[in-house]
């Protein structure tokens with residue numbers, strides 16, 4: 001376990017095998033106007049891993065994702081994806097580097113069908129689009145069965161599946177940022193979402209999973225970071241954190 005002290009620590013530098021991480025967030029600061037939200041935040045995501053970023057309401061989890069995607073540009077530090085510095089780029093340039101995100105609250109268009117939702121999210125020309133759609137339907141047979149169904153009539157889990165499918169359209173994604181995929185879902189549906197995430201990861205997609213539901217996130221993740229008022233206060237393998245009752249209670253309020 002690595003516990004962060006005020007005097008600093010080696011946060012975000014956990015690799016021991018010498019390889020480069022897929023994503024490296026190095027000492028970033030992020031502001032909304034005058035408000036300083038993220039403080040000297042570092043984390044790494046290794047290729048093939050699920051990495052959890054957990055923390056209480058308002059800790060800065062969404063802001064971290066927004067910083068990585070270039071939606072709220074960082075004011076300090078750097079972000080490197082696959083060897084390329086991306087922190088000063090536009091979101092659509094960052095998307096082309098293979099990073100995609102699924103926003104909080106599963107923003108699907110409820111009055112449109114599954115297929116229409118996918119079509120709206122598609123960026124490419126007709127042939128490429130048809131190939132991508134078939135790939136999506138292969139990966140998510142439940143969406144295939146519901147191509148003509150209005151998204152608003154599907155279960156929360158299926159809507160999350162559609163939101164993930166939308167994010168995977170366009171440039172090939174090797175790093176998916178998921179913002180609170182379990183939010184507002186019944187426990188049984190959360191299990192379904194966990195299965196979707198696990199299968200995606202087994203299919204080769206590296207995942208940064210932002211969650212308030214720490215138990216769910218830690219059950220899926222290889223490695224975990226805890227964020228508290230804009231600072232990483234703990235990092236360790238996910239199973240170590242999950243079984244550390246003191247840390248779970250003090251950082252996350254989980255008894």
Ligand code: ATP
Nearest residue numbers: 032035037055056057058059060061062063064212
């Ligand atoms: P939640 O789980 O509630 O989404 P979070 O950990 O994702 O929480 P953020 O949404 O990143 O936290 O918010 C971090 C802090 O930044 C909070 O204090 C929030 O009030 C503030 N904040 C978020 N968005 C803005 C904004 N557009 N302008 C100013 N402050 C903001």
